[in-house]
Amino acid sequence: MKNKITNVQGFRDFLPAEKKKRDLIQNTITKIFETSGFLALETPVLEKQELLLGKYGEDADKLIYKFEDNGGRAVGLRYDQTVPSARVISQYKNDLPKFFKRYQIQDVFRAEKTQRGRYRQFKQCDIDIYGSNSPIVDAEILAVVYNCLRAIGLDKVKIKINDRQILIKYLSQYANSVVDVMSIIRTVDKLDKITELDAKKELVMKGLSEDNVNSLLFDIINADISDELQNIIDYATYLGVPNGVIEYTSILARGLDYYTGMIFEVTSDYYEHGSLGGGGRYDNLINNLVGVDVPAVGFAFGFDRLIEACEITGIFNNMLNEPKIMVTVMDNLLKESLSVIKILRQNSIKSSIYSDYTDKLSKQLSYANKNNFDYVIILGEQEVEEGTVTVKNMVTGESEKVIVQQVVTYFRNLKY
Numbered sequence: 001m002k003n004k005i006t007n008v009q010g011f012r013d014f015l016p017a018e019k020k021k022r023d024l025i026q027n028t029i030t031k032i033f034e035t036s037g038f039l040a041l042e043t044p045v046l047e048k049q050e051l052l053l054g055k056y057g058e059d060a061d062k063l064i065y066k067f068e069d070n071g072g073r074a075v076g077l078r079y080d081q082t083v084p085s086a087r088v089i090s091q092y093k094n095d096l097p098k099f100f101k102r103y104q105i106q107d108v109f110r111a112e113k114t115q116r117g118r119y120r121q122f123k124q125c126d127i128d129i130y131g132s133n134s135p136i137v138d139a140e141i142l143a144v145v146y147n148c149l150r151a152i153g154l155d156k157v158k159i160k161i162n163d164r165q166i167l168i169k170y171l172s173q174y175a176n177s178v179v180d181v182m183s184i185i186r187t188v189d190k191l192d193k194i195t196e197l198d199a200k201k202e203l204v205m206k207g208l209s210e211d212n213v214n215s216l217l218f219d220i221i222n223a224d225i226s227d228e229l230q231n232i233i234d235y236a237t238y239l240g241v242p243n244g245v246i247e248y249t250s251i252l253a254r255g256l257d258y259y260t261g262m263i264f265e266v267t268s269d270y271y272e273h274g275s276l277g278g279g280g281r282y283d284n285l286i287n288n289l290v291g292v293d294v295p296a297v298g299f300a301f302g303f304d305r306l307i308e309a310c311e312i313t314g315i316f317n318n319m320l321n322e323p324k325i326m327v328t329v330m331d332n333l334l335k336e337s338l339s340v341i342k343i344l345r346q347n348s349i350k351s352s353i354y355s356d357y358t359d360k361l362s363k364q365l366s367y368a369n370k371n372n373f374d375y376v377i378i379l380g381e382q383e384v385e386e387g388t389v390t391v392k393n394m395v396t397g398e399s400e401k402v403i404v405q406q407v408v409t410y411f412r413n414l415k416y
């Protein structure tokens with residue numbers, strides 16, 4: 001027997017039932033992004049290595065898929081959407097508005113160790129605002145993130161927030177010639193994943209004295225919020241984020257190097273396999289890339305984790321309660337069946353037609369049963385003569401005759 005070929009680990013297939021849920025959530029997010037004035041952007045999956053490398057920090061650099069293309073060029077798969085977008089901003093600067101609000105929903109690729117909530121190809125839903133360093137836009141990003149979560153129906157959410165400048169203020173004094181402040185921040189970032197003891201060990205290994213490690217952890221755990229960050233939180237509240245959702249967290253660090261101001265992560269009590277999204281302000285990234293000074297702030301939803309959280313909370317049970325309808329088909333009554341399906345679809349009633357008119361009615365009904373159709377619309381000779389259809393409820397087994405002209409009203413008035 002031939003070896004079965006399966007998908008590559010960490011790169012997943014989504015069968016129709018799963019894809020449907022994903023599309024529902026993606027559409028909800030897209031709607032909120034659009035309502036908030038963000039414009040869609042798409043960028044290619046491959047970027048030059050010179051763009052990708054050295055932007056995320058050394059840990060993340062190791063996770064970038066890099067290879068030579070067929071022409072010997074050094075390329076890589078996009079690791080996120082922030083860096084490719086920064087390239088777009090610099091490349092098309094004159095064609096874009098001064099304050100450019102863009103959203104981007106695409107897959108990104110990371111050569112991670114796979115586990116629940118950690119994949120090698122996964123979708124990110126990004127929003128970013130370019131061209132302004134006003135706290136209003138930081139607050140706007142927070143509000144849009146909250147509105148998405150609300151529209152999806154995910155509750156028990158927290159937006160944990162901090163300011164890179166707070167971390168730098170409290171931690172810079174501990175940096176030395178072998179450990180820079182970013183390296184310290186990267187270890188602090190792990191405090192919610194590893195124990196405090198392991199974090200201390202890591203910092204000592206990096207080259208700090210034990211006393212300094214104890215003292216720096218004490219400092220950062222007790223660090224006060226900055227006025228700038230408090231302002232952002234206040235504006236976000238005016239924009240509708242309820243009190244208590246945003247939570248100042250002085251040890252939140254976000255591993256990526258490029259953040260310069262506000263940093264934040266979204267979590268839900270329902271989901272314990274990592275954050276549902278993260279973002280922040282990164283005012284120097286575009287300047288570092290191409291020497292153009294464009295301040296920026298943004299956020300990425302980790303879409304796959306969001307879907308898993310929705311699954312856990314049962315959100316899909318409410319969203320997917322549209323009935324599945326199948327119309328039977330007989331070879332001598334083909335025209336009538338096609339006409340019923342036409343009427344249903346013209347009226348946006350989702351329906352399928354059985355796909356082989358040579359099969360007996362009993363076979364068609366058992367197919368409907370096996371594939372979880374809720375209703376079957378049967379058209380036999382008697383029905384056609386009467387100008388009716390028989391609607392069979394596959395859950396209760398009950399049938400009733402409905403006049404063809406009233407089929408649409410019948411399904412519209414059903415209580416699910």
Ligand code: AMP
Pocket residue numbers: 080110112117118119120122124274275276277278279300301302303304305
């Ligand atoms: P980052 O670009 O690292 O800030 O990640 C933003 C969001 O993407 C995170 O909050 C996660 O929700 C999600 N994410 C990051 N890495 C993965 C992964 N390997 N698999 C699935 N989701 C991920």
